[in-house]
Amino acid sequence: MTSAPPTTVEDPGAEPAPGPPRVPPAADRDRRAAWRTRRHRWDVRWSPYAFVAPFFLFFSAFGLFPLLWTGWASLHRLELTDMSRMEWTGARNYLRLLHDEFFWNALGNTFTIGVLSTVPQLLTALCLAHLLHQRLRAATFWRVALLTPYATSVAAATLVFVLLYGRDYGLINWALGLAGIDPVDWQNGTWSSRIAVSSIVVWRWTGYNALIYLAAMQAIPDELYESAALDGASRIRQFRHVTVPSLRPTILFTVVVSTIGATQLFGEPLLFGGAAGQKGGASHQFQTLGLYLYEQGWFGFHLGRASAVAWAMFLILLLVAAVGGLLARRLRADR
């Protein structure tokens, strides 16, 4: 910021001057006024850029530049053991990916676990939000209580669930045993382990999504329900024909956000896998793309390949976003 000339320092306290103000010589006053106008114009013009600059600086340094560099690195052979050496290989890293069964396995797992976690999570959240939207005692208490999992970190939550899902001494198998069901090998089974990993995601994010739906529900005008009730619609019909349609944009929003989250799934499977977590289980049965990237880069030392995985994930996300955008437009056109 430029400093003001000494005589024009603002002094709001002295505004209503009692006597006739001392008038400086005209030329001096004009010069000062012109300077003030210039300073003002300069300020109005450039301050906005100064205010948004930190965001863009940090984003360029830690978001955009790495993004491009990763793309560049993905076209090279780059090893963790000697990061100063980059050797151009063109598309070879990508071709390797396409021929690596573990990449396809990770892609499939990411998709499977994504569906297993997103669908129940959002459906449950919708029902919970519906309950929370009713006239309710201790409304705030329920909302905060449902956020407890959100405040729990991936690491803490997963470590607890590992113990709960233990095959021999886990609480869940013990409870299943009480119900007469044989113990399930949650960690080594193919589907059981995927379900277990998904359940951690569901546990952590259902309450959060319920709050998002609740916010959207509160924006629905009550008259819509009243007229539906007058038309003789039952509560369930009101939910289906008033609530859900009004929530469509929000539902789409949560679907996209959850999908992005599912694509990046990392901590839950890593810790659920224990000591060799990066493999996602003994037979890679719950290795996600995020874990595959980690394994390629930090256990196989192939940073070039890890970069290619990162870009593949990015392209998948762009695809998801594009589909989401198309859907959004369709939904808007329907109305």
Added chain:
Amino acid sequence: MPVPLSATPVTRARAGGRPRTGPLGYAVLVLFTAGSVLPLVWTAVAASHDNTRLAHTPPPLWFGGNLAHNLGVAWSDANLGLALLNTTLVAGCVALGTVLFCTLAGFAFAKLRFRGRNALLAVVVGTMMVPPQLSVVPLFALVAELGWTDRLQTVVLPTLVSAFGVFFMRQYLVEALPTELIEAARVDGADSLRVVRHVVLPVARPAMAVLGMLSFVQSWNDFFWPVIALTQDNPTVQVALTGLGRGYVPDQAVVMAGALLGTLPLLLVLALFGRHIVGGIMRGAVKG
């Protein structure tokens, strides 16, 4: 913070056709609340036994007497004291930086006119799509180059601004900050920095507090990058817990004690500021 928390009433619309919750509704809510809270309660239960007791059926359902011992072991073996200190520092810095930078940018996008405003705002929103995986490899190379391994700035700097925060502050200020107020200040001769200090910041304070809490929680729980960038020598809580879980200490009761220690500070935040966090998430959601 001396904000009168209990004075903020929960607005509840009394009018209209919203049904009152019946007993069944409460039963479902109790069930879900139990599902949300019980795993954490059981963490404390498991942390209060010794490891041999955890390897028995039926699993312990009530507290034992070993909690203090396990907490002590977790504290010393997993470097948890240092980890808690580090995480507090990191999350504090990230929250402060996010609030400051996002308020400035949000104000500019909400109330100031400048060339390219809409395009730049679109870029901000677009950056939310960029997954953290894309920056891991170059950031790791950079950290190695600079010799920043195990330094806290490694995990602070990349998350110091957030597109969500900019958007959140913008949406809040668009409505909460009357344009006339800024104009009046300008007529009185205030330059932009004075406007920010004396008009914007007082109005934005509630949203800043919420954004600060959300960023703090998020930074505290941040996992992917810290696990790659830091080692057990100077960990954040999440890195330390990862070390515990991956077999540095095979004692499950100790692992649970560590998980408990790493979660308690945030549960405290939630207990104290829960309704504000809830409000913030809901406000961010409607507009986002």
